[in-house]
Amino acid sequence: MTTQNKPKIGVYICHCGMNIAPKVDVEEVARYIQELDHVTVARDYKFMCSNPGQDMIINDIKELGLNRVVVASCSPRMHEKTFRNAVRTAGLNPYYFQMANIREQVSWVTKDSQEATEKAKSMVAAAVARVFFHQPLDTREVTVAKSVLVIGGGIAGMQAALTSANAGYQVSLVEREPSIGGHMAKFDKTFPTLDCAACIMTPKMVDVLQHPGITLYTWSEVEKVEGFIGNFEVTVKKKPRYVDEKKCTGCGTCMQKCPTKKILSEFNEGLSFRTAIYTPFPQAVPNVPVIDATHCRVLGQNKKCGVCAKFCETKAIDFDQKPEFVTLKIGAIITATGFQAVNPTSLEQYGYGRFPEVYTSMEFERLNNATGPTSGKVLMKNGMVPKRVAIIHCVGSRDTRHKKYCSRVCCMYSMKFAHLLREKTGAEVWEFYIDIRSPGKLYEEFYNRVQEEGVRFIRGRVAEITDMVEDPGDEGRLTVIAESTLTRRTVRVPVDMVVLSVGLEPARGSEDIGRLLGLSRDGDGWFNELHAKLAPLATPINGIFLAGCCQGPKDIPDTVAQAMGAAGEAIALLAKGIVTTQAEISRIDPDLCSGCKSCIESCTYSAIRFDEARKVAVVNEALCMGCGSCAAACPSSAAGVKHFTDKQVMGEIEALLM
């Protein structure tokens, strides 16, 4: 330490009116502290946080040449910022400051005045000892790219993109399917209001397409993510469509002419066929088909065909298209990768896959949809209208063998099905449930409405579905067997059709996206939010937010609200335009680092990377949150948190125990 840097400490003991003094003999404390090494001045004053109090500090720094300041008053959670600002105003680095909390920890909680004074002395002395080791710290400001990446083009991603773009930011929306729309595009009606999903959805899809602020990447996937908050560099892979988006007019001739017609339609849940060149559904956005390379005669089987190319008037078909890679500068990322429905095949007692009239809820959505395989008529495979239908709740949910959690939406959509079945077919509907969960605005009312419509609610989880018949008259029907737990009877109900209300699980590929982004997932595979209650949209990685079901099952209103919220978070970040890095972050001394990577393992924020060239760990200052896990994990004492260095903490300990 050079002579001009020789510590000259000023210590200020606050009376806090009548709050600290007279319980603590502040004058006695000041007298005691004055005698300590390096203490240039020790004063007591009525209100240190008042303007005259702060001015006293500023003047002393200037006139006495203080280079360290200690204030003994209230909790630093109250006034640390105030005093740091005062120190900064006087031209000193604000981190040359330490506070001793002699109000909350001493005067207010100690009965005996003498004991209180002793404790205060010791605490102020410890603050003096600590501030001796303080170092000047800087925060850094980094500019933020004014652009948002949204991953996933379902209702969550679309809404997040629209909200962000409406705020004036550039949005890139990446969707791996040929069209945006996600699951909601497959629905017919939505609970509890029964609005037509297409009517509220299609305009939104068009808005997304036409919004000048949104660049749409469909049939594309996020390939690589580098950088940090405000400065992500994202590589998007555009899979070959084999159709030139700029030339295609969406006339649909290619699809009519394609000779490969017997491919199960993913969009219709395998209940109808599509061609090899296809758009998943008529209202697809963009209205540009893709060629399914596995099934196409030219691409998949090396045969002569090219019928689509022959009939395309704008010459948009391009069999030689290759994947394209686009690099984007991104300020904030919104993850909206959604869910997929649980496949009920492994619940073998329900016979899904064995009995043609056992449908999953997604299949039923299509069966019931005007754009679906039956044009919205609920028909069995034999073309007949079902006379009696059973809807089975909690298939794969609340089941420790499958998904232990409640999937939240199944009770409500089951009752929506019941209503639609009653309305469309007049069929008798039996709902088998464990508990009806209808916590939402107008949800319980909807339950009551469906009850009134004559749906039979049986409280009991279905034990099995069988095609064994008791009565020859029921030949060809399925029998649903369950205990009706409220009457303690085993009921065997012959039905024509069964709908399995399957639960939700994270979408296929969320693990990969999680890895790309550095996001952690919970035991069920959903992305972890930063805080379950207070930061439900943020993630441990600064600048990355969550929207919709990728964070956990939720219904459409919650999804949209969350998407708007996530966009709000992103907008707040972009609007400010800069991020200030924290001063109290980790630093790894490259001279001490042994390259063991313990710190990398311990870091929750993926903020430490390994420099292969120098064989040392390096902290990314923009990502580090200063939790100090690395410091405690480092076996070589190379990692440490600034402002919580070994010297500072141990100096404080030593002084407290004097």
Added chain:
Amino acid sequence: MSQNDTNPFSAIAHLESIKQCIQCGTCSGSCPLADLMDHAPRELFALLREGAFDEVLHSNTPWFCVSCYACMVRCPREIPVTDLMYAFKEVITKQGTAPKNLKMPDMYQAFSHNIKETGKVTESQVMARYGMKHPLDALKNIPLAIKMQMRGRLELKAQKVADPKSITRLFELTEIPKDKP
């Protein structure tokens, strides 16, 4: 102290698992003989949770468990329902609270007795012993027995292990002293 102040079932392994029961009815819905039971299996769990131990001690439910394990592989909380039915029977037998007019406990006794005496089970002997308590039942089986014998399928002579005493000894060594009030 009356015996239902403390849980006579408390020593059962996995008894903790019944705390997880959500009363969904999968066990009873899967049970081939649920209609004969005075309580659904799940109800026994609920009764135990309520402390109604006497109800469970006198229930016929465990005695109608056929050990088909359908409930056990389907229970969404993975409660070992069948294993618990075995354990309940063990406690009930020890406490001597099996329903008096119930056929199954007598059948079990006849079966167990036959093993204890001979080491093996000879169906005709089990039926004969059981028939002493339920003569009507035994009589009902006679036509079938005759048919069986005609096809060489009725063994009247007792099957035995070489040293039946060793099995009797096994029974003695594994005897659990009965709780006496």
Added chain:
Amino acid sequence: MVKSMSDDYQPKIIALVCNWCTYTAADLAGTSRLCYPSNIRMIRMMCTGMIDPKYILKAFLDGADGVFIGGCHPGDCHYINGNLKFKKRMAGIEAIISQFGFEEDRLRLRWIGASEGPEFQHNMTDFIQTIQNMGPSPAKGLMVL
């Protein structure tokens, strides 16, 4: 001026506490005027996950009779899971301090949430009582010598 240890033994206790929960609980105890013995000396850390085992050992060697660690309840950590990282190290730390002759009971880890002022008070009182009953730390003897 060595105090007679037998009659008026006043244990010295260091508490290393997390800023986000236990430190806040201590502030709440203060605003609620919940008194507790004055032998506790608190050090504010950002997270229990940053507590280096050597800080604890240092405290004992410098004469602390007890060391209290206060962290967030599992699941509530401001840094996701720093508290659990510390908890994992706890067994190792206990082994180290007992190597040095300090009883494991002199080190105590508790989760105290930000809103738990009364719990904070209760924990302090209870820990001081425990340490009082245990008597002076073995290091005290060394220091006198």
Added chain:
Amino acid sequence: MKICFYPGCSFATSAGYKESTEAVCRKLNIELNEIPDWNCCGATVMFGENKLRATTLAARHFALVQTMGFEDLVTGCNACYATLRKAARLLDRDRELFQKTQEVLHNLGLELDRIPKVRHLLEVLMEAMPDSTSDKYKTLSVGAYYGCQLTRPDQELDKGWYPEILEHFLARIGFSVKEHSARTQCCGASHAVIYKNECQGLSHRIIREIANKGAQVITTVCPLCQFNLDQAQTQNNEPRLPVTYFTQLAGLALGLAPAELGLNKLLVSADKVLTRP
């Protein structure tokens, strides 16, 4: 191949299970080494009486298998299979129970150190039976009945509710297989003997379903299943399906004569379906 075989109490008096098993094993060069001086496994009764006793009754065989120098124990009865496996599982997981069991067995002059793997006769024949080369039984349609305890609770051999191994086996050895939904429905097991009226419906439901799906013959893998399904038809007129053992069908596939396989012991005669051209 040599196997260590545990017949169980119902094996010898069953409708030709013993005859067909022995004949098939002879033909396939499988040496059946019966556990000398085996006792009753305790079946579903003993675990409801006394867990230690039930475990020891079963474990007595594990000690015997050990002295015979075998690693596996094979049985043809579902109840024996499930009971022995239950005991094996408990001994494997419960150290204290293992020690107590060892003590009792020691008192009886037996030593138990290791627990054999309990297998079903079906597994053995699945490995040993050759693929069919003849069309003789191509038109004989069979419904396979597994009973409860082959695949439950372990679900190790196959799925617990809708297994398929027996169907695959039968198809492979030359029979026409009829898929049906009663494969692991309960027949009432030992309850069927004394609760005849209450349980008759269970067996009838199974028989009706198998007949309904077009099978002419039922095949089983357990003496009690066979007995229940067979005897349930003595009072009931339609449908009537002979209830065979899978070993009897395996014998037929190997060209053995029905009499050699004890097929004459069935209550519902199989003569008609077997002699049909």
